[in-house]
Amino acid sequence: MSSGKSLRILVVEDEILIALELESLLQEAGHDVVGVATSCDEALAMARDLAPDLAFVDIHLTDGPTGVDVCRHLTSQLGVTTLFMTANAKRIPEDFAGACGVIAKPYTERGVREALAYVIVGQKPHGAGAAQTMTFVPFEALSREDSSQVS
Template identity: 70%
Template sequence: MRRGGTGLGTGKSLRILIVEDEILIALELESLLQDVGHDVVGIAASSADALRLARDLKPDLAFVDIHLADGPTGVDVARHLAARLDVAVLFMTANAKRIPEDFAGALGVIAKPYTERGVREALAYVLADRSRGAPSRAPVAFVSFAQVGCEDGSSPS
């Protein structure tokens, strides 16, 4: 079910890790992802938990908050997941300016507070992009890093 370089499969159901220290947000996202047919394999509130769960559970995709229980470590988690474990990453944050210029290996960002529609559209966009059928523009609630900053190296603001 894996595709080289992204960790995303072409099948209908993805194995998803949620990296979020606010449990109500994590549970809401888990419910939404399960409702649209994906398998949430775990929820982590800290960088150590996220890395351990990712190694053990081998998710296809991770939704990663930038600020976790152990501080602003989500960027480091994303970088590790993408580079070493071949896990595709979507950031979730209220402050996109905290995303590094190299995007830490993430595919894009969903602004918090997110909506159900925003998460669904971002997930559909990423899945379509991985199968080379992506629409020309990302949904409003989602910023695809493939469309932003590639030429000049700047991050979304």
């Protein structure tokens, strides 16, 4: 990344192949993946112990649709910036559970890089038709009426 800032990232994903692919992509982008959690309890324990800067959180984990709870706790109790990474965007609550955006699955490398740029330096995706083609959607760009774009 051009900013040179390296983030400590926790991946909360129960599909191991997706987690490994994301871990590799994040490392290639110059970031440190501090852990991979597959359940709510594991994610919260790792976050307390490892103090990540950012967490990519899937909504449906091995213990059910607990990703929203993980996100709420990470943001409100531990101050961790969170991004949802999910194919179940309709399960994201109206208040976004404290997350700053969502990456739709199946994700793209471009979507992950856009999300990282947004988190690091506040760059918003730009260009004609960006909202229709990107896989990353920053929540601040959406009003309640526009939240259907996330699905």
